[in-house]
Amino acid sequence: MILLITGGARSGKSGYAEARTLAVPGVPQYIATAQARDAEMSARIAAHQARRGAPWRDHEVPLELVAALAQTDGAGPRLVDCLTLWLANLMEAGRDWRAEGLALAKALGSQQSPVILVTNEVGMGIVPDNALARAYRDAAGWLNQTVAEAADEVHFLVSGLPLKVK
Amino acid sequence: MILLITGGARSGKSGYAEARTLAVPGVPQYIATAQARDAEMSARIAAHQARRGAPWRDHEVPLELVAALAQTDGAGPRLVDCLTLWLANLMEAGRDWRAEGLALAKALGSQQSPVILVTNEVGMGIVPDNALARAYRDAAGWLNQTVAEAADEVHFLVSGLPLKVK
Amino acid sequence: MILLITGGARSGKSGYAEARTLAVPGVPQYIATAQARDAEMSARIAAHQARRGAPWRDHEVPLELVAALAQTDGAGPRLVDCLTLWLANLMEAGRDWRAEGLALAKALGSQQSPVILVTNEVGMGIVPDNALARAYRDAAGWLNQTVAEAADEVHFLVSGLPLKVK
Numbered sequence: 001m002i003l004l005i006t007g008g009a010r011s012g013k014s015g016y017a018e019a020r021t022l023a024v025p026g027v028p029q030y031i032a033t034a035q036a037r038d039a040e041m042s043a044r045i046a047a048h049q050a051r052r053g054a055p056w057r058d059h060e061v062p063l064e065l066v067a068a069l070a071q072t073d074g075a076g077p078r079l080v081d082c083l084t085l086w087l088a089n090l091m092e093a094g095r096d097w098r099a100e101g102l103a104l105a106k107a108l109g110s111q112q113s114p115v116i117l118v119t120n121e122v123g124m125g126i127v128p129d130n131a132l133a134r135a136y137r138d139a140a141g142w143l144n145q146t147v148a149e150a151a152d153e154v155h156f157l158v159s160g161l162p163l164k165v166k
Numbered sequence: 167m168i169l170l171i172t173g174g175a176r177s178g179k180s181g182y183a184e185a186r187t188l189a190v191p192g193v194p195q196y197i198a199t200a201q202a203r204d205a206e207m208s209a210r211i212a213a214h215q216a217r218r219g220a221p222w223r224d225h226e227v228p229l230e231l232v233a234a235l236a237q238t239d240g241a242g243p244r245l246v247d248c249l250t251l252w253l254a255n256l257m258e259a260g261r262d263w264r265a266e267g268l269a270l271a272k273a274l275g276s277q278q279s280p281v282i283l284v285t286n287e288v289g290m291g292i293v294p295d296n297a298l299a300r301a302y303r304d305a306a307g308w309l310n311q312t313v314a315e316a317a318d319e320v321h322f323l324v325s326g327l328p329l330k331v332k
Numbered sequence: 333m334i335l336l337i338t339g340g341a342r343s344g345k346s347g348y349a350e351a352r353t354l355a356v357p358g359v360p361q362y363i364a365t366a367q368a369r370d371a372e373m374s375a376r377i378a379a380h381q382a383r384r385g386a387p388w389r390d391h392e393v394p395l396e397l398v399a400a401l402a403q404t405d406g407a408g409p410r411l412v413d414c415l416t417l418w419l420a421n422l423m424e425a426g427r428d429w430r431a432e433g434l435a436l437a438k439a440l441g442s443q444q445s446p447v448i449l450v451t452n453e454v455g456m457g458i459v460p461d462n463a464l465a466r467a468y469r470d471a472a473g474w475l476n477q478t479v480a481e482a483a484d485e486v487h488f489l490v491s492g493l494p495l496k497v498k
Contacts, residue, residue: 008289122292126468
């Protein structure tokens with residue numbers, strides 16, 4: 001079972017994704033793509049960890065997501081939080097994000113244990129002035145479409161409430 | 167009955183909220199959180215008032231929303247327009263917006279007359295460069311979730327059309 | 333049949349709109365509102381053309397959309413891509429965009445051949461600092477509501493997947 005959860009900032013995506021992961025039998029595996037580079041990010045990560053609490057097994061995976069899915073398959077349901085940070089990490093590292101996105105979609109097709117993936121809507125504001133920001137939001141939209149196509153279910157969160165779009 | 171109406175800028179939230187309020191018997195109470203601080207804002211408020219017209223009783227409530235709900239309960243259906251401006255007012259005044267948001271959610275649980283609340287989606291664009299803007303959109307997302315949980319119904323407006331999410 | 337397709341940047345709107353247009357019998361008419369003014373825009377237009385391929389008849393219509401609908405009625409289904417660029421073109425040319433939007437809505441009421449229109453959600457981010465950007469997103473929201481009212485169906489795309497809102 002592959003579930004993609006999308007929505008805006010603070011729309012309740014992570015809380016909903018955690019609840020859905022915990023509803024699956026097995027040891028929940030938390031695959032975090034975030035890296036604690038500054039105080040704001042460290043605080044965000046600590047808040048996420050404090051809310052999740054005991055049963056989780058944590059993995060820090062800023063880049064090698066496809067390998068992490070292979071390594072954790074069979075260990076329990078996996079929660080990937082989140083794809084948009086993974087994309088930003090790939091871009092910053094100069095990796096071929098399009099090839100990585102296609103490899104992820106392919107890998108999702110052959111998982112034994114469930115995968116719940118969190119992503120963000122970033123393309124519903126005014127067109128950014130900044131060319132890098134425009135390139136990023138185009139890439140994020142492409143990645144969301146690509147993963148949604150590989151997913152069994154896609155839920156869009158609004159004010160903490162899921163709208164099923166697939 | 168507690169109804170939360172969310173959506174982007176100019177997605178038809180206020181018009182829809184007004185129609186829903188007028189459908190309830192009683193004298194409709196308009197609780198405006200906006201303050202006319204500059205010409206653009208004055209023009210926006212005047213346009214809203216002109217559209218609404220005669221039957222409404224108007225209240226200007228930039229900060230004391232919980233008290234205003236207590237005072238107007240029993241007088242007729244209340245329309246609160248909007249929560250995101252109330253939040254900005256609270257932040258600017260240095261108030262504890264989290265405590266106020268929780269107090270609002272609690273108060274909504276004990277109203278006799280209906281309350282229709284309008285809010286905005288502000289978290290579906292590119293992550294803002296500005297730390298204050300990031301803090302605001304996080305707070306707005308939290309407030310929307312908190313009020314949505316206390317609401318009986320939540321509608322998300324797209325191009326003037328309501329999608330029921332709760 | 334009038335169908336409005338809305339959604340964020342790279343949410344799959346154009347691909348979905350093309351598929352819907354090709355599902356209608358007749359020679360598909362592509363009414364592009366884009367103008368190739370810089371390298372980024374030229375690349376975007378070329379990518380759209382390459383994906384669409386052979387059967388389409390192309391029309392470049394930066395401003396005279398109502399006239400173009402009259403001229404192509406009867407020739408086959410029309411795909412208008414997109415309304416938000418048309419609006420930006422009207423504003424830049426100093427045209428009365430509100431009058432043009434109302435004329436479009438009226439014209440949509442009397443078409444013989446189907447019209448599929450693509451637009452963008454631009455109002456779900458943080459309020460822009462820039463007054464021009466705020467005026468544009470207000471106008472875009474108004475145009476989306478106005479065309480949605482004239483449409484038989486409205487679909488909101490999330491991660492490439494359509495949510496029917498009308």
